[in-house]
Structure formats: C-alpha cells, structure tokens
Amino acid sequence: MISVAGRSFRLSGEPIDPPELKRLLVQKDAGGFVSFEGWVRGNNEGREVESLEYEGYRELAEKEGGTIIAEALRNFAIIGAECTHRVGHLRIGDLAVWVGVTAEHRQDSFAACQFIIDQVKLRVPIWKKEHYIDGNSGWIGIGNVSDRPVSETAEGGR
Amino acid sequence: MISVAGRSFRLSGEPIDPPELKRLLVQKDAGGFVSFEGWVRGNNEGREVESLEYEGYRELAEKEGGTIIAEALRNFAIIGAECTHRVGHLRIGDLAVWVGVTAEHRQDSFAACQFIIDQVKLRVPIWKKEHYIDGNSGWIGIGNVSDRPVSETAEGGR
Amino acid sequence: MSSEISVKVEYFAVLREQRGLSSETRLTGCENPRDLYHELAREHGFRLPLRDLKVAVNGEFGQFSQTLSDGDTVVFIPPVAGG
C-alpha cells in the first residue's frame, strides 16, 4: 500500500502537480486509476468570480484528510489513494484539489475517488473566499451571516 | 462544447499523453474534471503477464467511440469528454486507455466518465492479446475457443 | 454461378491469425454474412461460434441476415476486449 509510506493527504501552498502525485500511486497490480480535479470556475451561482482564497487549518485538515483516505482504503477494494488540496490565492482555471485512486478494477477506483472528494468537501477544515469581478467578496457556505446577529436562526452551512 | 471541434475518440499507436488530452477540455465553466486511466497490469486472473497487444478496427472503433462520447454529452450534464485508446505493443504499467470528462459539477463528471469507459469496453472493436511470462499467449474474452469446433456451444464473450 | 458477388473480408485479432491474412477479396455465392461466415469457418477452421461475433458491413455494425451486395466489405468482430 503505497500511501502508507508518506502522508496521503496534504495541503499545498504551491500549485498542485498531478503527474507527480500520480507517480506516488504507480505499481504493477494497479489496473484502474481514477482522478478527480476541482478547478476554479469563472462563476458561482451567477456571480462572476475573478479569483479566490483557500484557507486551511493545517493541523486538523491533514489529520482529518488522512482519516478519510484511511476510511477509503478500508471500505473499498483499492490499492492506493492520494489527495492534495491547494491553499492560498487562486485564479480561474487553477487546480484547487486533486484526488487519485488506484485499484485492480475500475469500479472500486471510481467509488473510492468519489467518496474521498465528497468527504473532503464535507469534513476537512478548509474555507473558500471568492473575489467577484464587481469588487465584492465573500466566504462560501456561511450564508449572509455578516448581516445577522448571532442569536438569530440561520440556515445551516451546506 | 470543446469536443465537437475535433474527434473526441481516437485510437493511438503512440503513447497517450494525459496532460495534452486534458488541455483539450479546459474551459472556464468547468469546475469538475474526472479522468480514468487503464494501465496494463502485471497479472490477469492469476497468470503473470509480460506484455500485450491491442488491435483495433480503426474505422468502426472511432465511429463507435464517437457515438459513445455523443451519448455521454446528451445523457449527462457535462461540458466536454475525450477518450483515447492505445493500440500496438504495450508493457506492464503502460497506459492503455484514457477518458477525461469535465462538468460544472463533479457528480456528472464521475457518472459520465464511468459510462464512457464501460461502453468503450463493451462496444468498441478493440482486441487484446496477452503474452504471459510462461511463453503462452491468448486473446482475451474468447474463452478457449481455439480448441473447439465452431459447431459446439461456447460461453459468450464477457 | 451468375449470382456470385465479390466481397472484401477484413480480419482482426484471433480471426486474422487463424486466417493468416488481414483481408481478402473473394467471389461467393453467399447471400448474407451468416452464410459467408459459415463458409469461411469451414474453409479455415474458425472455431468462434457465430453467437459470439458481431458483423460490420461497409464500416457500420450490421445484421448477419442482411443481404450482401457486390463490392461490400465485411468484418466479423470477435468479442471485444478494450480497456
């Protein structure tokens, strides 16, 4: 199991290099490799995005990310899995997150890859602030909370 | 829709170059990119494989592959899709097939990518001959038909 | 023999190896791909049963029962194994 050797989940302040991450997963019994890449989109819910910031709570993010990878290795018939999430300032088209999974058979790689990205988005303490072309900016997932007092009821984060 | 411009399914006698194929899919509304890579494995059903040949019926393979990509674009909320299948002599670890799909949202890219590789394996006229370390070789998917007369019943191909 | 037609047959994979040729053009009295395959199978010892094959005529998937015309190209397609 390749990913045991190093950390299988990382936050990176530098651009993510997919071929380099893929090399960590190469081994001769792997027949199916599935990867997911999340790219920064030029718009979000109708607002034109110019750039964004990802911020992470590194200590807990890498711990929780590692737990997710371990769960994937336990719950799916896969050989290896790696995930790197970018932090810092990103522009449209930049790679925000990369997940790669190898397995003997492709169904397992698809299922595990989807599990990992779903769980990472749900559980890993990483935050995104979008800067819009109109000059506004906002943290994603917290609704319009900056206008409401803490005592009011608000919809939960997604 | 990027893939309309060129052929979105190809057979290639040269090694497949994933970053180059990925570039065909880049565009600013794409937020989720999923790719599948099929690598040549060192063993198949317990037999140690040394190398293999892929042979394709190019005219029909590219037509049927193009039909599959068109079906994916019609049936899933995706932006673009590309697939290249290698033909010729391959060694362990070589890339046999690459599928890449972009969408606004990741669920659609996963579903469409899996659809494309499933259908390619099922429908596209490409054949694989494995060369084993013990010196034997065989075409995959045809059972042991070389020992049976045509009139006998045989199990269908997978 | 006035009903004979000339068809081009292309061979791939296990059939190419068993035939020892990638393609041939031949005169045949067969009216459809089914009869043509049985004729070729008898001649060359092909052992793949028809039900494991598909057929393409002139670069499109076709039917084993469709009528062949002079000048058609026929390909018998063994079980595929891409990916």
Added chain:
Amino acid sequence: MSSEISVKVEYFAVLREQRGLSSETRLTGCENPRDLYHELAREHGFRLPLRDLKVAVNGEFGQFSQTLSDGDTVVFIPPVAGG
C-alpha cells in the same frame, strides 16, 4: 476569579477576519467551548450561530460541552468549503 484558565484561541476564515487576529491567548472563566464562543461573540460581534460551527480542542474535533483545561487550544470551525 481563581477558576480562570488560560486558553489559546486560533481563528480562521470569516472569524479570523471579524476578530482581526489569527490567534490570541486569553484568561477566561468559561468552562467549555460553548460558553467561550458566546463570550467571544458578544465581545467581537461574531454572527455565525453556534449550530453552524464545529469546535476543535488541541487539534482534534471536540464537543461544545467538554470541559476546558488550562493551556488548551480552541478553534471554532465555520462551515467548511473545500474542493
């Protein structure tokens, strides 16, 4: 005030911006993260409701009701948005 403890609070994302600090060490009479958050929210005008937050104590996810000890590090985690 003999029951006061010293805790380190680290701030991220919207809370870091609203607090204007990445971290601070403070003396507090609060016994658990729930009370501590309400204390900080009153002081600094945080508007995220508690139910939208998670809490980490000493680098592990924790409970809002758990008892804090002198020297603990507490992080209030706004809704995450990775990917």
